[in-house]
Amino acid sequence: MPANNTNQAPMGQRIRTALTTPPTFPADVPRLQTNLDTDLLKLVAILSMLVDHIGGAFFPEVGPFRWIGRLAFPLFCYCMTVGLLYTRNTKKYLTRLAIFALISQPFYILATHPYDYQAEWMNMNIYFTLFFSLLAMTGVKSRKWWLFLLSFLILSMFGFDYSVDGVILMLIFYLCRNRPKLGAILFILQYLPALWNGSPTDPRCLNLGFLCINWIFFSLFAALLIFPRTHSGLKIPKYFFYLFYPAHLLIIGIIRLILQV
Numbered sequence: 001m002p003a004n005n006t007n008q009a010p011m012g013q014r015i016r017t018a019l020t021t022p023p024t025f026p027a028d029v030p031r032l033q034t035n036l037d038t039d040l041l042k043l044v045a046i047l048s049m050l051v052d053h054i055g056g057a058f059f060p061e062v063g064p065f066r067w068i069g070r071l072a073f074p075l076f077c078y079c080m081t082v083g084l085l086y087t088r089n090t091k092k093y094l095t096r097l098a099i100f101a102l103i104s105q106p107f108y109i110l111a112t113h114p115y116d117y118q119a120e121w122m123n124m125n126i127y128f129t130l131f132f133s134l135l136a137m138t139g140v141k142s143r144k145w146w147l148f149l150l151s152f153l154i155l156s157m158f159g160f161d162y163s164v165d166g167v168i169l170m171l172i173f174y175l176c177r178n179r180p181k182l183g184a185i186l187f188i189l190q191y192l193p194a195l196w197n198g199s200p201t202d203p204r205c206l207n208l209g210f211l212c213i214n215w216i217f218f219s220l221f222a223a224l225l226i227f228p229r230t231h232s233g234l235k236i237p238k239y240f241f242y243l244f245y246p247a248h249l250l251i252i253g254i255i256r257l258i259l260q261v
């Protein structure tokens with residue numbers, strides 16, 4: 001007897017439903033099969049960011065400072081993906097990012113361009129990139145595709161750190177949240193070309209003579225913290241991470257002015 005297909009929706013209708021219906025997440029099931037030890041990941045991220053900014057401000061010719069710093073951005077993007085999946089109020093999450101982006105901007109310019117403040121004030125700090133990346137992914141989660149496209153275009157057209165890389169990383173983490181092996185493969189492929197496209201004249205790159213590794217390649221090592229699960233039990237107040245960013249930029253900026261570097 002032939003199978004009864006009367007209850008099977010046409011392909012077009014199923015695609016339309018998938019594109020317009022937000023996903024549901026059972027309360028008793030983990031929403032990711034990757035690392036949920038986010039306080040540990042955030043701590044590693046801000047420490048690597050600190051090393052990166054110290055290197056950029058005081059030791060621009062010393063590559064290892066910048067290599068360590070490449071861990072920060074993928075870890076921040078991953079933690080934001082976890083936040084997107086678990087937060088009860090995405091609007092409050094976005095509001096916090098926007099507020100700290102505005103608060104941090106003068107400190108960011110002070111730390112990175114203390115002697116060219118007026119010309120560089122539109123060089124946006126990382127909070128702006130994270131804000132628009134999260135906004136784009138909110139569009140994906142809620143199936144508001146116009147929001148995704150608008151955020152993507154803003155990131156690609158204006159002077160944001162990392163451009164659309166945050167959206168790409170968050171898409172990998174979000175879409176592969178229950179397929180960690182596939183997520184790890186896509187994450188590695190994102191950074192693999194940097195293994196051979198470094199510039200020999202860039203002190204941030206690792207020049208081995210026969211091979212010049214782009215400094216961005218070192219972001220790949222964040223996978224060792226994102227995809228395996230850790231259970232540190234570390235608990236750090238949420239606003240510590242938000243406040244650390246403008247605070248450390250202010251200190252770096254003041255030291256640069258004192259040392260005149």
